[in-house]
Amino acid sequence: MTGDLDTTQVLTNVLPALHAASTSDSDLTFWKLTDLIEFMDEGLKRLARKAGVFVKRSTSITSAVGSATYSLPDDHVAVLHVSYGTTALRPAGTIELESRDENYRTTQGTPDHWCLDQLGDYTMGLSPVPNHAGDSVPVIYTALAPELDDAQENTLVTAPSPLKGYLTMCILAEAYGREGEMEMQDLAQHCKGRIAMYEAMMADYYGMGE
Amino acid sequence: MLTTEILDRILTRIDDDAQAPVSVTEAEALAAVNEGQDLFCWLTLCLETTGTLTFPANTPFGTIRDTFPDFLAPLKVTVGPTRLRPATFGDLDVLDDQWQSRSGPPSRYAAEGFNFWAVTPQRAFDLPSSWTYARSPIVLTGGEDETPETPEQYHPALVSYGIYRVKLKEGAQGLARGKEQFTLFLDAATEHGDFVRARSRAARYDTLPFELKNFDRARLFGRQPRIRRGMPASPIAGTAEPGGIAGAGDGGSQ
Numbered sequence: 001m002t003g004d005l006d007t008t009q010v011l012t013n014v015l016p017a018l019h020a021a022s023t024s025d026s027d028l029t030f031w032k033l034t035d036l037i038e039f040m041d042e043g044l045k046r047l048a049r050k051a052g053v054f055v056k057r058s059t060s061i062t063s064a065v066g067s068a069t070y071s072l073p074d075d076h077v078a079v080l081h082v083s084y085g086t087t088a089l090r091p092a093g094t095i096e097l098e099s100r101d102e103n104y105r106t107t108q109g110t111p112d113h114w115c116l117d118q119l120g121d122y123t124m125g126l127s128p129v130p131n132h133a134g135d136s137v138p139v140i141y142t143a144l145a146p147e148l149d150d151a152q153e154n155t156l157v158t159a160p161s162p163l164k165g166y167l168t169m170c171i172l173a174e175a176y177g178r179e180g181e182m183e184m185q186d187l188a189q190h191c192k193g194r195i196a197m198y199e200a201m202m203a204d205y206y207g208m209g210e
Numbered sequence: 211m212l213t214t215e216i217l218d219r220i221l222t223r224i225d226d227d228a229q230a231p232v233s234v235t236e237a238e239a240l241a242a243v244n245e246g247q248d249l250f251c252w253l254t255l256c257l258e259t260t261g262t263l264t265f266p267a268n269t270p271f272g273t274i275r276d277t278f279p280d281f282l283a284p285l286k287v288t289v290g291p292t293r294l295r296p297a298t299f300g301d302l303d304v305l306d307d308q309w310q311s312r313s314g315p316p317s318r319y320a321a322e323g324f325n326f327w328a329v330t331p332q333r334a335f336d337l338p339s340s341w342t343y344a345r346s347p348i349v350l351t352g353g354e355d356e357t358p359e360t361p362e363q364y365h366p367a368l369v370s371y372g373i374y375r376v377k378l379k380e381g382a383q384g385l386a387r388g389k390e391q392f393t394l395f396l397d398a399a400t401e402h403g404d405f406v407r408a409r410s411r412a413a414r415y416d417t418l419p420f421e422l423k424n425f426d427r428a429r430l431f432g433r434q435p436r437i438r439r440g441m442p443a444s445p446i447a448g449t450a451e452p453g454g455i456a457g458a459g460d461g462g463s464q
Binding site for chain 1: 234235241245251252271275278279280283288302303307308309310322325326346378385423425437
């Protein structure tokens with residue numbers, strides 16, 4: 001898509017800093033290409049927790065009569081907004097819901113609140129419990145970026161080009177922080193500081209991830 | 211300053227031959243300058259542009275990057291002469307829990323993350339809106355007569371970043387030398403960020419540059435307090451120590 005960041009460019013640009021001429025495992029010597037891809041992928045997953053940079057809207061959830069809980073998308077990190085149809089629902093905690101109705105887990109009606117606590121990960125509760133099936137429950141959430149797989153079937157991230165600097169630091173911090181012949185802890189620590197700076201900046205611009 | 215001049219200065223200052231570099235390739239130095247320019251622009255939001263994004267009819271949500279691939283952060287959104295006020299989803303819910311289906315002239319927008327917008331109310335027809343936004347710079351290719359987009363007075367900061375970045379991989383003493391250059395780069399970004407922040411406040415922009423001075427640089431430079439038996443840590447904050455960077459942090463433990 002236009003506006004996507006191509007992570008293969010990050011790999012190309014980081015090679016000199018790894019004293020390698022190409023991304024072949026023989027050239028990388030102390031690392032493998034899959035290591036570098038995994039370092040970037042782990043960096044993106046950490047970034048999704050630290051800053052709300054990947055925001056999505058899912059319309060896959062629909063109401064079911066008498067069903068109080070619903071599964072959230074697999075790639076969700078934190079829920080930003082929930083609607084019932086086009087009506088915004090209010091976030092609430094268990095205590096608030098219990099104070100309104102101690103049978104809130106079974107009382108049916110048109111939902112006006114959503115909650116996450118005491119339900120476990122990836123599960124959202126609605127209160128009152130829907131009394132109508134098939135209504136859309138759109139959710140806006142901070143998400144994980146699509147996984148960067150070792151086979152390089154996906155190499156794109158929907159992010160601005162300057163994020164390449166962040167991914168470069170993620171590679172260098174892990175590559176030189178790993179125990180082995182090329183271990184350089186001073187360099188790794190500095191790169192971790194650079195990562196922290198990027199994350200603080202993005203949390204400032206785009207809000208927290210979770 | 212031309213990109214080629216910046217590259218020459220980087221190569222010369224690391225004691226290499228600008229015409230036939232040995233310790234680094236020109237591509238490596240160019241990538242370093244691009245990385246520095248990207249970071250400078252993101253930290254300071256110094257580059258801005260205005261473009262048209264069309265709000266589709268009866269649609270409260272959409273994506274940004276397919277229209278503005280260089281989008282970093284929103285500064286101002288208008289529809290005709292009307293400026294839209296920035297809001298969070300919480301704000302929109304409090305104002306009107308039916309905001310997603312409310313029809314009328316748009317008055318508020320939300321921009322979330324790298325690629326998501328919401329607007330309310332919506333029109334029943336496609337409506338062009340004008341977005342002034344902070345953008346990322348055009349990638350430098352090293353071609354003749356090419357100049358970085360950052361302000362000319364901060365081009366030396368790109369030289370500093372380039373030196374830092376090509377020295378980074380050496381670790382130890384090379385890294386220490388590079389950090390001195392990175393300090394100069396950060397000082398320049400802080401200074402220009404302050405300028406852009408003041409300018410943005412005057413223009414009542416919706417996003418202000420990151421307060422770099424509030425970021426603890428000790429996290430970058432890893433300075434630890436020097437502790438001797440029976441003696442407290444260095445009592446003077448920011449005191450330069452052998453191998454340390456003057457002004458690079460508060461000298462505290464982080």
